Amino acid sequence: MDLDELIKRLDLDTKAALLAGQDRWSLPAVPAIGLASLVMSDGPIGVRGTRQTPDDPSVALPSPTALAACWDPELARSVGRLLAQEARRKGVHVLLAPTVNLHRTPLGGRHFECYSEDPLLTGLVGAGYVRGVQDGGVATTVKHFVANDSETQRYTVDVRADDRTLRELYLAPFEIIVKQARPWGVMAAYNSVNGATMTEHGPLQNGILRDEWGFDGFIVSDWTATRHTERAALGGLDVAMPGPITPFGPDLAQAVRDGRVPEEAVDAMVRRVLLLAARVGILDGFEPAVATLPEPIAGDGLACEVAARSFVLLHNRADLLPLDATKAAKVAVLGGAAKDARILGGGSAVVFPAEVISPLDGLRQAFPDVTYELGADPRTQLPPLGDNADLRWIALDGNGVEVATGPLERGEIRWIGEAPQGVDPKRVRSVEIAGTFTPVETGKQTFGFIGLGQVRLTVGDTVLFEDSNMPAGDDPFTAILNPQEHRFDIDLPAGEPVQVSFRLTPLGLERGINKYVWIALTLGHSGPEADPERRIERAVAVARDADVAVVVVGTTDQSESEGFDRTTLALPGPQDELVRRVAAANPRTIVVVNAGSPVEMPWADDVAAVLLTWFPGQAAGAALADVLRGVREPGGRLPTTWPKRTEDAPVLNVTPTDGALRYDEGVFIGYRAWQRGDVEPAYWFGHGIGYTDWEYESAEFAPADDEHILGTATIVVRNAGARAGREVVQAYLAPAEADSERPARWLAGFASVTAEPGRRATAVITVPRRSAQVWRDGGWRDAAGGHVLEVGRSVADRRLTVDLRNGTVAG
Template sequence: MDLDKLVERLDLDTKAALLAGQDRWSLPAAPGIGLASLVMSDGPIGVRGTRQTPDDPSVALPSPTALAACWDPELARQVGRLLAQEARRKGVHVLLAPTVNLHRTPLGGRHFECYSEDPLLTGLVGAGYVSGVQDGGVATTVKHFVANDSETQRYTVDVHADERTLRELYLAPFEIIVKQARPWGVMAAYNSVNGATMTEHGPLQNGILRDEWGFDGFIVSDWTATRHTERAAKGGLDVAMPGPITPFGRDLAQAVRDGRVPEQVVDAMVRRVLLLAARVGILDGVEPAVTTLPEPIDGGSLAREVAVRSFVLLHNTVDLLPLDATKSPMVALLGGAAKDARILGGGSAVVYPQEVISPLDGLRQVFPNVVYELGADPRTQLPPLGDNADLRWIALDGDGVEVASGPLDQGSIRWIGEAPAGVDPKRVRTVEIAGTFTPFETGRQTFAFIGLGQARLEIAGTVLFEESNMPAGDDPFTAVLNPRERRFDVDLEAGRPVQVSFRLTPLGLERGINKYVWIALTLGHSGPEADPERRIERAVAAAKDADVAVVVVGTTDQSESEGFDRTTLALPGPQDELVRRVAAANPRTVVVVNAGSPVEMPWADDVAAVLLTWFPGQAAGAALADVLTGVAEPGGRLPTTWPRRTEDAPVLTVTPTDGVLSYDEGVFIGYRAWQRGDTEPAYWFGHGIGYTDWAYESAEFEASDEPDILGTVTVVVRNTGIRAGREIVQTYLAPAGPDAERPARWLAGFASVTAGPGERATVVIAVPRRSRQVWREGGWRDAPGGHRLEVGRSVADRRLTVDLPDGTVAG
């Protein structure tokens, strides 16, 4: 079917309506041309759908940093296919992922949702992900185009970067994905670049993305990012989200009538939306892009596989790992994250899996003797009231009359997208968490609430708070993602039930719930606290009596999440002290780091092993048990460099000055910058060890006549250990002589091999021609001088070198 003829059948108002969200997640239908409503959903590690509630569960995969740590674009493709399967199950046509911004600085709050500090690794993993989702007939929106690499003032920040920096670093992953995976969508970022907000940036969206790279998909705004009707339409934006009020829709139709926007511009925008609809199969009379779907994938199994493959063993002195479960060792499992694992990052990445396997659950399945102690609680906010409580949610109208109610497992309500079944959202003004609580112990109990709006907290007949609770700061999204907590102490008697109630009229709900629902409130609780020192002492005592101590440390929603940048890489709470004391008590101590991005580990040299598990998804504990016992090898390698101390990181600036964030470091971020300094990081880009050893025996380079390939390097490695293993062979390109304008070396390709004990394996790695080019004088130029290929296990552990003379590059 001719899409242009379909566009001609639509009147101006209908066309303009198709370019604006009708609600939070969808575009309107146009029955006259057979167009159904197009539905979008957040990712990137699970498909949320149009609701964000535990009663609509989703598969929860490991975090994007974990996926990148696998260094396997084909595995990323399998992840994409699973997510497409999930999207179809939930009636979703467009997945708002992947995030391919770079790890410019380890302080970036959304670091965990991006892949890497390296543009090639990011681009290849992202291309695999996009290809997989689209294999399943579901669209992606590669985001956030471009330079949305930190969260501070992200709505208004103007990133200043020269063209070379943009081309060689920040645009590069998008270019790789556009050319290799042909994505059906791209998301425009909140921020500005060199003075123009991205939703209006014609030179980048129309010029580079469409005209130069050949992108033929649609461009959607980040949510609420569209600011100006005329400039956005002319600047390349196709769809303004969310609705129902946007600068497009009626405002766009009026701009056409006023002569401010040519109607042919709107026609082109509509045609791209119809092309998207055709591709995902919601346009009658047009065959979808995918007619034969991939074989079904078991989500739980893939979640476990990705987690195992992503875990990075940073060091393993005295070969403590793997542990022999058949000898029934006594295991002391310590740390708050061991019982309440953080399986995913906050913000747009949040989904609710049907089941979560914590480290405690996983280890108890394989070790018969596991003793657990909290040791140190990393949380800075109280957990929701749950134990020994009988709670309900209650929805009330403007007169305080109950509209509906239902049971609650814990004191937290998240109605995001839709209200629960049976609730008429138009009648709701107030939501309450209420019920009875029976204290375990006599003494001072601490209650807390989180919620914006008119709040009332009553415990045991005493009203502790009754006034308006307003957000701090001027970023509403941050106020929702990282809200203030208010705490109150009450003396209660063990075994005597008391009534508890937290009632909230959420901010903006005075006139009822709009079409899109966003209600979030928490009633938190903590009993009479044991002395923090006593907690650590109990953990140390357990460690002394154990054959091995496993300490799980990590970040929290308050220290690492979307919506704000970090101020330090230090672990929250007394976790460092816990590790130090346990390591002193038991030399057979393994530390498991449950964090989505780098953290300081001042105790790393004092423990027997450090295992990085990222945010490991729903199968966290099962995957951890597999790796600790050697059922599987930790297969991950670092996708970003980890500093020893926060202040050592080469790039730390995330706060704009007068609204401007200048990328003065140019192309020197991550390992590119570390190589120029005198300070060594804790662990280099590409680092990671398994349970066997490898010898690098030979490397041979063969030049290529293909326009995009410099050549191929054939590498032979040998497994010199006693176990089968998997190795990620990494290739770096380096100038033969000093070059102050370029890094000392940069990633030029990679591939994985598997081999049994004593076996050799051969891998062929394609080296992109672009890896030897620089952006100069408005174009890509072959860099002068000789170069060499360095092959090895990380950017700092290079085993073989192949010289490439000037003549390697074809004209």
């Protein structure tokens, strides 16, 4: 029996139901045709499953920006295979990843979840990832199709971009992945493009994605992105998520009965869903796409390997790194991010690993004498109450009667997906954090809360707040992911316990919890000991007495997350001041930057070394210790250009005007734009220095007689340093004659090689023909005037040039 025969056995209502979520994560089963329920889950650095809770832990790998910094599609394939393994363990058939939108501007709040500012690097790494996941028999949904490159007003923004800009930049990663990796799914974005919302965009979804590129998978909406039944069904969308209420399902069946949607269109949608089910092995009578699964992968080991490979050594004065154990007996570790590592970005990327090795943990295991001081807290919101507190969570019914209770380690509740075991969510109306707190110092204590709904906050006999707290704006995800904090001060004596209570009736609980639980509240606190100047003074004193100072700085989930864009690249809190003063006290200062995308580093020239670790995943500290000691080389290269100052960036606009965000810069984003300006960035695209030096000895280019391949570059490099190492050889194509309509140069290919000291290695780079073409007059055209191929270590450090018109080489 084939899929069309199965479809004939289904009535209209069943077919329509198959195209709508039955709940937040799944599609309904149809036992009559042997179809099991199809389960989806968020990625992209771990597999959450259908429960977002620490009780169901997941492997947490480094951020997608870190994976892109490895410049290694095969490593990305290994990551995909591990995630497929995790998905199968959790009963997940479809991974909602990878995110291949571009870093149009460094202010994009979700850029840690995307790969790069460059479409080729993004496409090749994304293709490796998709291959790996689907090697394991699990589907991917490449997202967010298309131009979801910022978060501001992402539900409603209309991106205005011309055909050339869309084709050469924003569509390009999707095209590469569709043609090279054959993904089984694509996710339609929230935003509109040139007047049509993406879930209804027939010219892009049906015309380009399916008809032109040959995509044969299913298209699923981003969650709640589907607006209109008829337009979405005719515009290419197959599945509307989440359920149980969507514009598909019964509404779609009625649209067919009314003659607004042809039943043949619904049958085509159902066919694509059944094809997906067959591929992932949940449709009886059909062989799954993958019969033999890859060998199991150890999650801890791969997490550490990817992290170390992704770390970018930005500079290393006097070759301080790797550390000599005889000269680094006493190590000062400083910064809030050293103890409380930010291992992943906020939003749909969040998972809960079974164990996290913080930078402080890793360095304590690696070095005999480590002293820690907080120095500067990067958080702009109060930390959850925890120290010197004995807390419980309490679930209450509509009469204030206790439904259930349990211990709470700190003042924070996150019930995402389901309530704790033993709690009947239908009875819950309010949730409370309650217990006793004993101040360490006499003086001003600051308490704060985060939570939307009806609030009562008391400390002792004092009611600090009793009122409703409503969200601002019309984006619910922004309200959840970038919540507003309310603070209150109260004087308390040291050593005397006091009762604290934060009770919240969350929005949406007036009639109890129904299909999906989402309760998030925080009771925060800081005391007199949190004075920023006292913290920095203690850190400076420790640094002055140490052989080496390691300062870990970074962003927080209030400054870099899904749901909102950034307003500045400056590090939050007094972290810059901490670095300046530590560097003045100890010239052997190493700064570790724990951020998912660019930040300002005004102190960079004043410290001995700067190491970028991205959001490094669960093995953060182990990888950091290995790299600092030289057990592993920091193998990363920047996938995005880093500005010195926010205002220097060529593209900063993320705020729509009258609902529209105009990509007036055209194809000039990232390094393409920086090359046109007079201001130098802090670090160029492709930069990273490792622990050894490389000489570029020769380059050749062999043209290809192939409609898809321009030719093959062969580059010989020699390890000129004293250590074994890895080099990422980068090839850039440039017009042979200046052309103001095109960038000065752009990435055309790359390859990594390894070599022992004094040994040579050969990099072979296949250059796609598309690299030498432009989109003009409705098609791809060979650019006039010829090209040169420039090879080197970054877009700004080019060592050899091959003139493709005559084959001559210059160094």
